[in-house]
Amino acid sequence: MKQFLLTSSLLVLFNFADGQDYRWQQRVEYTMNVKLNTETHKIDGTQKLVYYNNSPDTLTKVYYHLYFNAFQPGSMMDVRSRNLPDPDARVKDRIFKLKEDEIGYQHILSLKQDGKVVNHIVNGTILEVTLARPMLPRTKSTFEMTFESQVPIQIRRSGRNNKEGISYSMTQWYPKMAEYDFQGWHAYQYVAREFHAVWGNFDVKITIDPKFIVAGTGRLQNPNEIGHGYEKTGTSTKKTSEKITWHFTAKDVIDFAWAADPDYTHDVKLVPNGPELHFFYQKNEKTAVTWKTMEEVAIQVFQHLNNNFGKYPFDTYSVIQGGDGGMEYPMCTLILGEGSQAGLNGVMAHEVGHSWYQMTLASNESLNAWMDEGFADFASDEAIHTILNEPINHAGSYTSYFNLANSGLQEPAGQHSDHFNTNRAYSTAAYSIGAVFLQQLKYLMGEEAFYKGMKRYYNTWKMRHPEPNDFLRVMEKESGLQLHWYYRYWIQTTKRIDYGIGNIIEKEGNTIVDLERISEFPMPIDLVITYKDGGKEIYYIPTNEMMGKKLTEDKSLKRTDLAAWPWVNPNYAIRINRRLAEIESLEIDPSLRMADINRKNNKIVISEIKPFMETTH
Ligand SMILES: [Zn+2]
Missing domain, CATH: 2.60.40.1730 (tricorn interacting facor f3 domain)
Known part of the structure; x- marks a missing residue:
């Protein structure tokens, strides 16, 4: 009895320490x-x-x-849809045209x-x-x-x-x-x-x-x-x-x-160690093969998400043909069923991802859609690419973000979902900017701390309503870094990241490289130097706001840790103890996880430029 009391009070303390117990x-x-x-x-x-x-x-x-x-004609949903520059094709003016016996x-x-x-x-x-x-x-x-x-x-x-x-x-x-x-x-x-x-x-x-x-x-x-x-x-x-x-x-x-529906075919599959998967669809020439294939993929998606992001908390899940695209609900999804194999697998995986980011971690989708759509997209994308044995780089999310940022339509991702000026700005903010938020967080924290943090977040906040601060605090504790500055810049503003390599000179047998912060958004820098003899090393510069540094990610690469880059400084000089003639190339973030809006100035191949030479002797 005593031991039980001790254990449970320790648990309470532990939970409180992780931040969840203060909220009813x-x-x-x-x-x-x-x-x-x-x-x-x-x-x-x-x-x-x-x-x-x-x-x-x-x-x-x-x-x-x-x-x-x-x-109903004249509802806020109807009026909004008829006044948006890029209305959802499924809605447009269709509500306005509903007859009495067709309305809801x-x-x-x-x-x-x-x-x-x-x-x-x-x-x-x-x-x-x-x-x-x-x-x-x-x-x-x-x-x-x-x-x-x-x-x-x-x-x-x-x-x-x-x-x-x-x-x-x-x-x-x-x-x-x-x-x-x-x-x-x-x-x-x-x-x-x-x-x-x-x-x-x-x-x-x-x-x-x-x-x-x-x-x-x-x-x-x-x-x-x-x-x-x-x-x-x-x-x-x-x-x-x-x-x-x-x-x-x-x-x-x-x-x-x-x-x-009267014509549902019902299949059942088991994910090893749970859950039980149910599939309901109208069997016809468009679905008969694709659904059977998708059922096997669904098992693997659940396994990947269970292993990497925390254990699915329910014992069943149903993939149901219905709705108008794909929409997530607790323990089930309604999806269109007659599309291509890749489309069907992708939609299923995305909606299954929502079983983690919404049905277990129920963030407020209206206020923080990026924590819902973005995180679900991120997790399901990793599952699908792992299954296909493809690299995990979230390239599609980056492209979609860059396109929006360059279109002039971008709005801060942290605003209420219904209040974006265009559907495009909303969907890119929620899905792509949300997914990039996490991929970029890997760059900031290091991959190992990142995945540990994702599981810790899940276990700390499951069956609750986590807020941005709750997520950030877990990731800060896991990484030992301060991360709120990153959230403020990435989610609450439309400021961009743009770093570049400036002048390179040789001085007293050393190579001096001038790095430039061209846009407002401060980020830590991984600078990888490749030598003509085939050697490589990395120079790492944290920002001062991180108040720490990430752990080494690639242990095969020599890493030199430099002093923090104060966010007010537009430039930062690096001294490399090798002659310029020995260097093949220099590259900021070759992993492409930092969402640098202009990657053209991130890499310099020495033989292709005429360095600004200043040889003193
Ligand atoms: Zn979604």
Whole structure:
């Protein structure tokens, strides 16, 4: 007993030391019972929600998301899409053209808090509820709701009859409690991007025409009753009644998504040491071969991510044909299924990556999309290239960043996702600049510390809502370096990195190289010198803001550590104890991990230039 107490208090201390224990988070327990009428596309639902106010605040209001309301002419999503210079091709003016029986809506028929009727008003995609009784700190309330929804024609993420003929993509489909945290309410109108939600448990019963197969978040509780290839014993007791009810439960998730189609083929594969993978798709000439191949790739993606970024915390995952591209949800994804093999593998891998960066590390996607899309892109890209035995260099992300930076459209990546001026600036910021943030962090920290840090981040913050500072603090502790300056420059500004090699002279038998910081963004420098005799060495210059240096990455290369480069200084001179005639070339960051906007001035081959010679004797 004593030992137990000692151990647990040490654990608390350890957690506190890693920064996670100071932050409370709300909790939800949903029990939903919904009936989908597949002729009218309407849902009748009941929702019992036990909401835990773990905050130190007394709440007088709560807010729910009503996402389906976005699919109505004149909604904020519609107006935004019609006013963007580069609207999403899937949305454009399609919402504006929806007819009455094609729109989406969520009508709240009744709502009670602990048995008392509450006042509520609908404002676009947000339901504002004035509580019957304020919720004191660390208390819970039970909200009981009845609602009626119409499933819209598939426009974005959710809806009926997607372009590949999947009947129902049921995502962002139920009244969902908005997140309240140390920053207050995150009850954003659904304009384009959305993910931030309360952690909790779901118990969902879906009643539907028995010809449909349902796939979704969580684990099916009644496979024998359902049949449809779910039964393990082979003694299916599938009902022949008019409707059947699918019962799913999921623990410690931030959402619940599902899809239904009469023609799903269902395959099951096992990742060694878990999880169990489920695949649901319409088998036809476009999918029959590609999905079987993709299933094998999915196993390897899970293995790679488990080994390098932390262990997947759930026991199942489903890849479901549906939606309009690829969208991540807890324990499942909805993706289009009829594309090329490489496209299918890539989308699957990206969405699986979100099981780490969003479904386990639930950063606020609206505020910090780069921590969600960028990190998922980074991890899945590493998995795919490892499987293909290709170099891991994230070259595509760098190219996309350089193109945006040179277009004049770049905006700081750290702004709210919905508020970028163009979809292009958003998507490059979220995906590419987010992925480059990590690849460049390898350059700053060294690869070994980087991967250790990624796992430590995962284990420290899983099932929480990490913020940029939380990630940075873990990486700082792992590397012994200060890194907030890097985050501020890379994520909060559009400042660029541009270093170059300037004058080279020989003086008293030494070679003096002048390095130039041409743009504002300070970075540490790896300068690799290649000699004519085939030898190589590296000169390493940290920035003063790092307050330290990375560990040696390539032990086969002699490294000379130089004094820190103060960020205010535009130039830095290096003295190499060799004659100029002995040097073949000099190169800043041959690993290409530093996102230098102009790489032309990063390498000098001595024979190709006429050095500025100043020989004193
Ligand atoms: Zn994504």
